[in-house]
Amino acid sequence: MTPEQFRAHGKQVIDWLADYMEQVESYPVQSRVEPGDIRAQLPSHPPAAGEPFEAIMEDVQQLIMPGVTHWQSPHFYAYFPANNSPPSILGELVSAGLGVQGMLWSTSPACTELETHMLDWLVEMLDLPAAFRSDRAGGGVIQDTASSASLCALIAARERATRGAIRRSGASQPLTAYVSTDAHLSIEKAMIIAGLGSENLRRVGDGVIDPSALAAAVSRDRSEGRTPFFVTSTLGATSRGLFDDLTAVGEVCREHQLWHHVDAAMAGTAAICPEFRGIHAGLATANSYCFNPHKWMFVNFDCDCFYVDDRQALVSALSILPEYLRNQASESGQVIDYRDWQIPLGRRFRALKLWFVIRTFGVEGIQNRVREHVAAADLLRSRIEESDEFELLQPSYLNLVCFRHHGGDEFNQQLLDRLNAAGRMFLTHTRVDDRLTLRMSIGQTNTTAAHVEQAWRWIVEMSQQEEMSQQE
Numbered sequence: 430m431t432p433e434q435f436r437a438h439g440k441q442v443i444d445w446l447a448d449y450m451e452q453v454e455s456y457p458v459q460s461r462v463e464p465g466d467i468r469a470q471l472p473s474h475p476p477a478a479g480e481p482f483e484a485i486m487e488d489v490q491q492l493i494m495p496g497v498t499h500w501q502s503p504h505f506y507a508y509f510p511a512n513n514s515p516p517s518i519l520g521e522l523v524s525a526g527l528g529v530q531g532m533l534w535s536t537s538p539a540c541t542e543l544e545t546h547m548l549d550w551l552v553e554m555l556d557l558p559a560a561f562r563s564d565r566a567g568g569g570v571i572q573d574t575a576s577s578a579s580l581c582a583l584i585a586a587r588e589r590a591t592r593g594a595i596r597r598s599g600a601s602q603p604l605t606a607y608v609s610t611d612a613h614l615s616i617e618k619a620m621i622i623a624g625l626g627s628e629n630l631r632r633v634g635d636g637v638i639d640p641s642a643l644a645a646a647v648s649r650d651r652s653e654g655r656t657p658f659f660v661t662s663t664l665g666a667t668s669r670g671l672f673d674d675l676t677a678v679g680e681v682c683r684e685h686q687l688w689h690h691v692d693a694a695m696a697g698t699a700a701i702c703p704e705f706r707g708i709h710a711g712l713a714t715a716n717s718y719c720f721n722p723h724k725w726m727f728v729n730f731d732c733d734c735f736y737v738d739d740r741q742a743l744v745s746a747l748s749i750l751p752e753y754l755r756n757q758a759s760e761s762g763q764v765i766d767y768r769d770w771q772i773p774l775g776r777r778f779r780a781l782k783l784w785f786v787i788r789t790f791g792v793e794g795i796q797n798r799v800r801e802h803v804a805a806a807d808l809l810r811s812r813i814e815e816s817d818e819f820e821l822l823q824p825s826y827l828n829l830v831c832f833r834h835h836g837g838d839e840f841n842q843q844l845l846d847r848l849n850a851a852g853r854m855f856l857t858h859t860r861v862d863d864r865l866t867l868r869m870s871i872g873q874t875n876t877t878a879a880h881v882e883q884a885w886r887w888i889v890e891m892s893q894q895e896e897m898s899q900q901e
């Protein structure tokens with residue numbers, strides 16, 4: 430493809446995406462294909478000769494689109510949002526076009542410096558502790574996901590707890606970590622990946638961390654010869670959106686010298702609005718923190734912002750320097766080499782899409798969208814509370830609303846299936862107190878209170894249909 434052809438096709442693709450944005454509500458939100466349907470339509474072998482671009486886009490439309498679940502539909506309420514926005518897509522495009530590999534400052538200085546700068550902007554935007562700023566001992570870095578951020582935090586904590594011994598010779602005694610029952614699976618996965626064992630992850634508290642159970646478990650582990658080292662507090666846990674008490678947990682961490690990591694993957698974005706900043710009360714006790722602009726801050730996947738209060742702990746855990754990466758800038762100590770802040774060596778120029786989004790929306794533009802989402806969730810809460818057929822699960826914060834019909838598990842399952850099969854909206858479920866619970870996670874960029882009001886009408890309508898079908 431020549432630059433001239435790229436110019437033409439690029440414009441076609443942007444047009445196609447703009448049409449998609451305008452028409453996204455006309456698709457069934459959840460893809461309806463069966464396993465294998467998409468592959469069955471693809472040629473068994475790759476083409477020997479190049480094909481025209483038109484043929485590729487035609488196949489995107491005919492073969493791929495039916496297998497797409499429309500995360501960018503304003504009626505997408507499943508799991509958690511993974512929203513995007515036009516400036517983010519354009520930032521991603523510029524990043525792809527420049528094709529920069531930003532492993533070291535010297536492999537593309539703008540990639541590193543814009544990233545450091547965006548992460549400092551976000552400290553200000555979310556009013557995070559000053560210790561996370563790059564001009565202090567800490568600093569921020571973009572990771573692909575919260576899972577990677579938490580793994581890096583755990584590895585830095587492991588390094589600190591063993592004073593580097595584990596780096597050289599592996600673990601000599603079990604290291605133990607602590608979370609609530611509702612913490613994200615990525616913490617258990619990090620324990621497994623780090624070779625520390627899922628059995629050494631303790632669940633101290635049902636839903637949220639119970640600080641006295643945490644302290645008791647830490648003392649017991651220590652007296653039995655294990656090394657407690659790591660606690661993850663969750664802000665807005667995935668299942669039902671619970672928040673750990675950072676101050677109380679942080680107090681136990683300080684007393685027992687445990688690394689305090691805070692996972693605010695979705696909820697963290699809310700702190701851009703001053704009225705929601707209470708979610709971060711006690712964050713000054715954290716050694717590390719992460720949140721995902723790729724969930725709720727209009728930046729397309731992938732983009733997790735990860736902060737530490739002491740970058741040396743992280744870098745000493747993850748840095749290995751082979752001769753072929755040596756360079757003057759790194760040796761001078763004046764630059765950040767983000768390869769030492771993450772698991773892979775290579776890294777994309779992700780700061781561009783953050784920069785494009787923050788500049789296009791402005792801080793106020795982001796605040797307004799987040800506020801609208803929370804207001805839409807509040808509206809849904811009040812509808813549920815007014816209803817005789819449904820109950821709202823409490824506590825219920827920000828943009829996640831959990832509820833159930835009084836008809837029991839089977840009824841709720843049928844209702845969920847009916848709603849999703851109709852295709853106009855997509856929501857998912859969780860189990861709370863061993864009862865099936867419906868979840869609506871509100872955060873697609875264009876979701877408004879009007880969408881949520883409409884969704885609620887569909888829920889009521891479908892539940893009435895389900896009641897009628899059960900009476901027959």
Ligand SMILES: *Cc1c(COP(=O)(O)O)cnc(C)c1O
Nearest residue numbers: 574575576613665666667694695
């Ligand atoms: C979504 C989520 C994660 C995982 O996010 P990834 O970026 O996909 O790894 C972790 N923790 C919480 C609380 C989440 O909501």
